Amino acid sequence: MPALATLAAELDRLPTRRWRGEIRSAAGMTLEVDGLQRVLSVGDKCHAETLRGGRVLCETIGFRNGRSLLMAFDSLDGVAEGCAAVTDDTAFTLRPGPGWLGRVVNALGEPIDGKGPLLNGEHPRSLRQPPPAACARRRVGRRLDSGIRVIDSFVPLCRGQRLGVFAGSGVGKSTLLAMVARHAEADAIVIGLIGERGREVREFIQDDLGPEGLARSVVIVATSDEPPLMRRQAALLTMTVAEEMRDSGGKGGKHVLCLMDSVTRFAMAQREIGLAAGEPPTAKSYPPSVFAELPRLLERAGPGPESGGEGDITAIFTVLVDGDDHDEPIADAVRGILDGHLVLDRKIAEQGRYPAVNLLRSVSRSLPGCHDARENRIVGRARALAAGYDGMKEMIRLGAYKRGTDPETDAAIDLHPQLEDFLRQGKDDPSPSADSFARLESLLAAIGDHA
Template sequence: TDLKLSAPHPLTRARIDQTFQTGIRAVDTFTPIGIGQRMGIFSGSGVGKSTMLAMMASRGDADVNIIALIGERGREVREFIERDLGEEGRKKSIVVVATADEPALARVKGAFLAMAMGEYFRRQGKKVLMMMDSISRFAMAQREIGLAIGEPPSSRGYTPSVFALLPRLLERAGTDEKGSITGLFTVLVEGDDMNDPIADSVRSILDGHLVLTRELAMQNHYPAIDILQSNSRLARDLLSTEQLERSGKARDLLAIYQKNQDLINIGAYQAGSNPRVDASIRANDPLMSFLRQNMDDAPPGDSNWE
């Protein structure tokens, strides 16, 4: 079977105007994902990517979950399926696995197989959630193949075929005239470098990005989403004017607090000297509490705005 099918024609893609409820407050309020949108999850290793994907798989309002674990550690596969995904998530999920020890060709084919499965359900009019962990390991597998057949290495040793293959895979997600594939693709950034060549390339192809930071994970703040670095290109189409205004105001308060955090922590800031900083100090704890969420805490989408 040919796994490298073409992406939907641009003029047959339905416009994205409905929100995909993930059940994660930080995402649904600040970086909303539309049905058929493609988002990247950018982070270093060990900051909670897999747990966040499992939360979305078990709570998201998709008909089918396609989960591709590409280049992952073999130990983590059963852990993810049995512990993180849980019974509710497993009921509507198909898992494609190509572990790190498998040949590079198997890892690349695994990613395309998962996408072909998603397209099959999309053609039936289903609402599909496609999760791929991780695009970086897919790119590394293609780099191995490229170097083996004599391609010249370019940035960080990645071959030209890697950058040609990324849009061929990622553009296949999205909407068509029948159904949708909402895509969540994780990107492992080496040394937490957001300007890594794969991160840069993927960010330019996708419709938004969630950035998970080690600083928040070290503070036991999960999911470790940095709201100020994250962005959804479809937020204006998915949120009402009032919701945009409220999320923008909250972002503004978080940014002011972050800018003045050192002064506040050492006691150098005098209360009353700047009303905006005072407002950010008052709002910081409630906002951080709102953004923290554990696996069992799943509010209905509309309650986030109350």
């Protein structure tokens, strides 16, 4: 019976009719097609035929002068004026499931790890799902143990929370994500590598994630050289797989950790698509659709619906800030949507301290509720002393400050090297949150400061 049910599902996916249009022009990755404007709607998929008998998957992105605008998922080599564009009336859906764990797939849900075909799930899922209704969602849950001292103590992550990691290029975003993937509590992990360099994908999977991390993960990859539709769809597929994993744990649901690197490249892909469709550019040439798509993507993560058991999606999204400008349009928009932000500082990375988290610029919106009274006192006191040192550091370096002038500044000077050592952590050195708080409390006690 299961085999018959699977066969019936596959038969339902077969197209029942096809419409043919004619390609009139091509520019970049975009085609103008006659004859399909009353058949295709925005988002529909079709195939462009080539002179050599091949087919290129395309998506409808808009309409212009009575013609359909299509954008290709692959190179348009071989496509010429007069070639046919053929519709496919089956919805573009995928069937992710637990059998995808331990696998690496592309934006089309095709395996790229050489391990054979995927074991698909039972139910098809659309790439574009609305998030749970705001009033039907559970509240953010308990604090998670990530194994990373700076996160667990100063920028805590709770079940169902969405955290952004903001940094320039080469400051350690991917390594930090890999540390979380290795050590955080989760039933399943879904990782989207969006617009990454091709050579870094294998390094991330083999060196940073490792066999143990991969075994409980699904990795979706779209490298920087792939067309914008592939990069955008990889981000959508990442959220779709996370939703399936959340809902596949029976009545109880699963806790899924979703990691996406990076949401900025999703926005850049949408910018290319929007401009090709004729949208007007706004700030930094981003069209309006970018700022509409960002919340639609990010809001899909978070606490699950109350009617759906106990499943949640806890998410960390990296944001590649342009020129280390943390107020550029995408960073500013994402920061306003998420539930906290972790800022990685290039100057700290240049000093050799990793993770290069800027403590004073990083905030979790789950505070103070996710810590108990003792933990809040410890973290508050350590943060206050760190801020005191930061305000006086130039005078200290110049020798203009005389010890004994201000007891608060003296305590900040004494704590600074110890706090820097506390924040420094290797990727293979997990630290339980209870140990992190005990160590931080002992550092404060050692300088005569009892939080």
